[in-house]
Amino acid sequence: xxxPSPGKEVNSLSPSGQLQGLSDLMGGLVTNRRGRRRxxxxxxxxxxxxxxxxLLMAVFG
Numbered sequence: 001x002x003x004p005s006p007g008k009e010v011n012s013l014s015p016s017g018q019l020q021g022l023s024d025l026m027g028g029l030v031t032n033r034r035g036r037r038r039x040x041x042x043x044x045x046x047x048x049x050x051x052x053x054x055l056l057m058a059v060f061g
Contacts, residue, residue, distance in 0.1 A: 028035060
């Protein structure tokens, strides 16, 4: 990925800033096994909360 020149800030909302953030995230997922497991647990918990919320809305909504 293209690294910004030293001293030049990259806006995280700009396309280049988003690509840099994604590359940092993907690099971390590849090299950080513990972080990857933690991320998967958080994603599973989020999916469970969404499923329970949808179930409650279907029953009581």
